[in-house]
Amino acid sequence: MQIKMALAGNPNAGKTTLFNQLTGARQHVGNYPGITVDHKEGHLQFKNKAVIITDLPGTYSMTAYSAEELVARDYLVYNRPQVVINIVDASNLERNLYLTCQLLELGAPLVVALNMMDVAEARGIEINAAALEKHLQVPVIPIIARSGFGKEALLEAAMQVASEGQEWNPLNISYGDDLDSALVELIEIITAKSLMTETYHARYTAIKYLENDEQIQAKGMELAPETAQILQQLVDKTTEHTRRTLDVYPEAIIADHRYGYIKSLLRQGVISRKFDADRLYTSDKIDKVLTNRLVGPVLMLAILFALYQFTFSWSELPVTWLANAFSWLGDFVDKSLPDGVLKSLIISGMIDGVGGVLGFVPLIMFMFFGIAILEDSGYLARVAFMMDRIFRIFGLHGSSVMPFIVSGGIAGGCAVPGVMATRTLRSPKERMATLLTVPFMNCGAKLPVVALLIGTFFGENKANYMFFFTMLAWIVALLAAKLLRSTVLKGTPTPFVMELPPYRFPTMRGLFIHTWERTYQYIKKAGTVILGISILLWAMMTFPSLPEDAAKTFDLKRQEILTATEPAIVAELEKDAEPLSERAKALQEKLATISNEKAEAALRHSVAGTLGTSMEPVSRLAGFDWRTDIALIGGFAAKEVIVSTLGTAYSMGKVEVEESQSLGDRLKDDSNWNRVVAVAALVFIMFYSPCFVTLVCIAKEASWKWAAFSMTFNTVFAFAMAVAVFQIGMFFNLG
Numbered sequence: 001m002q003i004k005m006a007l008a009g010n011p012n013a014g015k016t017t018l019f020n021q022l023t024g025a026r027q028h029v030g031n032y033p034g035i036t037v038d039h040k041e042g043h044l045q046f047k048n049k050a051v052i053i054t055d056l057p058g059t060y061s062m063t064a065y066s067a068e069e070l071v072a073r074d075y076l077v078y079n080r081p082q083v084v085i086n087i088v089d090a091s092n093l094e095r096n097l098y099l100t101c102q103l104l105e106l107g108a109p110l111v112v113a114l115n116m117m118d119v120a121e122a123r124g125i126e127i128n129a130a131a132l133e134k135h136l137q138v139p140v141i142p143i144i145a146r147s148g149f150g151k152e153a154l155l156e157a158a159m160q161v162a163s164e165g166q167e168w169n170p171l172n173i174s175y176g177d178d179l180d181s182a183l184v185e186l187i188e189i190i191t192a193k194s195l196m197t198e199t200y201h202a203r204y205t206a207i208k209y210l211e212n213d214e215q216i217q218a219k220g221m222e223l224a225p226e227t228a229q230i231l232q233q234l235v236d237k238t239t240e241h242t243r244r245t246l247d248v249y250p251e252a253i254i255a256d257h258r259y260g261y262i263k264s265l266l267r268q269g270v271i272s273r274k275f276d277a278d279r280l281y282t283s284d285k286i287d288k289v290l291t292n293r294l295v296g297p298v299l300m301l302a303i304l305f306a307l308y309q310f311t312f313s314w315s316e317l318p319v320t321w322l323a324n325a326f327s328w329l330g331d332f333v334d335k336s337l338p339d340g341v342l343k344s345l346i347i348s349g350m351i352d353g354v355g356g357v358l359g360f361v362p363l364i365m366f367m368f369f370g371i372a373i374l375e376d377s378g379y380l381a382r383v384a385f386m387m388d389r390i391f392r393i394f395g396l397h398g399s400s401v402m403p404f405i406v407s408g409g410i411a412g413g414c415a416v417p418g419v420m421a422t423r424t425l426r427s428p429k430e431r432m433a434t435l436l437t438v439p440f441m442n443c444g445a446k447l448p449v450v451a452l453l454i455g456t457f458f459g460e461n462k463a464n465y466m467f468f469f470t471m472l473a474w475i476v477a478l479l480a481a482k483l484l485r486s487t488v489l490k491g492t493p494t495p496f497v498m499e500l501p502p503y504r505f506p507t508m509r510g511l512f513i514h515t516w517e518r519t520y521q522y523i524k525k526a527g528t529v530i531l532g533i534s535i536l537l538w539a540m541m542t543f544p545s546l547p548e549d550a551a552k553t554f555d556l557k558r559q560e561i562l563t564a565t566e567p568a569i570v571a572e573l574e575k576d577a578e579p580l581s582e583r584a585k586a587l588q589e590k591l592a593t594i595s596n597e598k599a600e601a602a603l604r605h606s607v608a609g610t611l612g613t614s615m616e617p618v619s620r621l622a623g624f625d626w627r628t629d630i631a632l633i634g635g636f637a638a639k640e641v642i643v644s645t646l647g648t649a650y651s652m653g654k655v656e657v658e659e660s661q662s663l664g665d666r667l668k669d670d671s672n673w674n675r676v677v678a679v680a681a682l683v684f685i686m687f688y689s690p691c692f693v694t695l696v697c698i699a700k701e702a703s704w705k706w707a708a709f710s711m712t713f714n715t716v717f718a719f720a721m722a723v724a725v726f727q728i729g730m731f732f733n734l735g
Contacts, residue, residue: 004052051155330351352663358523395491683718
């Protein structure tokens with residue numbers, strides 16, 4: 001039988017590091033059912049016992065103020081793990097014990113992992129773990145999650161608690177006469193009516209009613225409306241009393257008493273300080289420079305530029321190797337299989353389609369590795385802090401920064417979790433403005449397209465252009481947000497306070513795990529969703545096939561050329577002689593031209609070709625030919641599909657006779673493409689409709705009306721920008 005453990009703690013307490021230490025690569029990343037808050041589950045063996053450990057979202061409390069808090073609490077009460085490991089930051093003990101206090105009030109069987117003991121020691125903080133254990137009456141284990149110190153003792157203690165099969169016994173804290181007397185009345189009613197008593201202790205439900213917990217109130221109203229109304233009347237009466245006598249709400253009194261309880265604990269020989277509490281620690285000293293109003297933003301841009309330099313320069317060789325490997329595979333299949341639909345499907349639909357996306361895996365890996373360094377070191381939180389000042393100018397909230405970064409503010413994110421992350425915003429208008437503009441960021445799906453076009457047409461300054469397009473995405477998104485906040489979403493910005501975690505040296509283990517998690521998601525998507533869409537688009541580009549009489553016209557042309565040529569030259573070509581004579585080479589080029597014309601005619605005749613050519617009169621304003629139109633239609637499903645569709649379209653529309661070319665080379669050789677078209681295409685791809693999954697997500701979070709608005713507004717706006725770029729660029733002859 002597996003032992004179920006849960007890992008709970010404040011954000012930045014080292015929870016993920018401990019989770020990685022305990023589980024290594026034996027973990028699964030997903031979403032909680034019905035909600036896209038990260039859900040990590042890992043497995044481990046300890047003393048011949050199988051353990052399954054769930055990493056709960058980082059939270060400051062157990063009151064349902066945010067999606068993370070709701071998810072963490074719901075997991076605990078509905079799954080009832082045998083033990084909860086509560087990781088607390090020893091260098092910030094008082095604040096971290098607030099969550100511990102609430103977990104104890106919930107009644108969860110607890111083990112406290114006292115993390116970052118080394119940091120606490122360096123700050124002159126001495127913690128008596130035994131005294132804390134005595135007062136909390138749960139095991140308290142000092143650990144250093146980064147190095148793995150204390151890991152064994154922690155697991156030992158957790159297994160001991162799990163094996164005891166403890167009942168969930170809640171901690172009772174006094175909240176003063178006013179609330180204590182109200183609690184007695186509430187508990188009596190809740191117990192008598194058995195309201196949610198199968199899930200929560202009656203006292204816990206009563207406290208949540210006093211804390212104005214919306215989820216508990218809604219559940220109470222759903223299960224027993226009359227009882228819920230009586231409870232609410234009692235709560236209103238108590239609130240009126242505390243407001244009149246103390247000028248505070250009950251939730252504030254509860255928080256004060258919890259902190260009072262914690263202070264009382266700490267003063268009983270638990271904590272002592274060697275140094276002055278007001279001294280500046282290393283993190284504070286670094287922040288004086290990195291988050292300085294003038295120097296900070298300049299350093300932030302320099303770090304971002306360095307990230308792109310690192311990504312493009314280090315990934316260049318592996319990307320070339322992988323592209324060559326897919327070219328070799330295409331050649332191998334070409335020589336091994338007879339001409340026909342199957343060969344076309346494998347080469348054009350699968351290898352050229354999915355290969356184009358998978359070819360960027362090294363670049364994606366290096367980008368994610370760089371982002372993991374920024375994230376694990378604590379710098380990404382500083383980026384959010386600095387961006388907050390700018391966001392307020394555009395009518396957005398400081399909490400909007402993280403959704404932007406998650407969506408690809410530093411290229412490589414995803415708009416879906418970005419849209420979900422807007423749940424942390426309480427102002428509906430700020431939330432809507434954020435939700436509608438995060439898809440403008442350069443998500444990981446756009447990265448292959450951006451890398452392909454930049455690498456093909458601006459290969460000499462790839463990092464510079466990547467940096468430029470990232471800045472462009474931010475500027476356009478912020479201007480769009482300002483437009484929305486000044487028109488359909490008018491309102492005053494709400495204040496924002498953000499906690500900055502201390503700087504830490506990332507561990508290689510943590511960096512590799514984070515890089516692999518994200519890269520794996522990319523590979524998995526390429527191997528499943530993108531493969532399926534590539535095959536579908538290949539079918540749309542293959543059927544219906546060219547009518548027989550049209551195909552015969554090309555065959556006759558070919559036959560005419562062969563008949564008019566000396567048999568010896570034809571034989572030279574048929575035998576694939578090395579080297580070919582000049583006349584044989586000329587014949588080969590003529591035959592290749594006819595084959596290309598036939599392939600292009602077949603592609604134009606297909607369903608996708610018909611669709612692309614019907615759009616061409618309009619899309620030509622932005623410089624897009626019908627093949628590009630097909631790829632952009634595919635991009636509505638997922639942005640990676642643009643690369644795979646271009647790969648398929650240019651694979652089927654052209655037949656090279658000498659050797660396989662990369663997609664970049666094919667685009668470069670095509671007269672429909674030049675530098676201006678590439679920039680216009682990049683602008684359109686960056687800003688047009690979000691992919692289908694993001695649209696569904698926007699519809700769930702807001703409504704289908706807003707999803708339709710996002711699709712229409714973004715596409716019209718992106719096309720207008722692309723037309724402007726193309727027309728101005730061509731006017732100045734920049735192509």
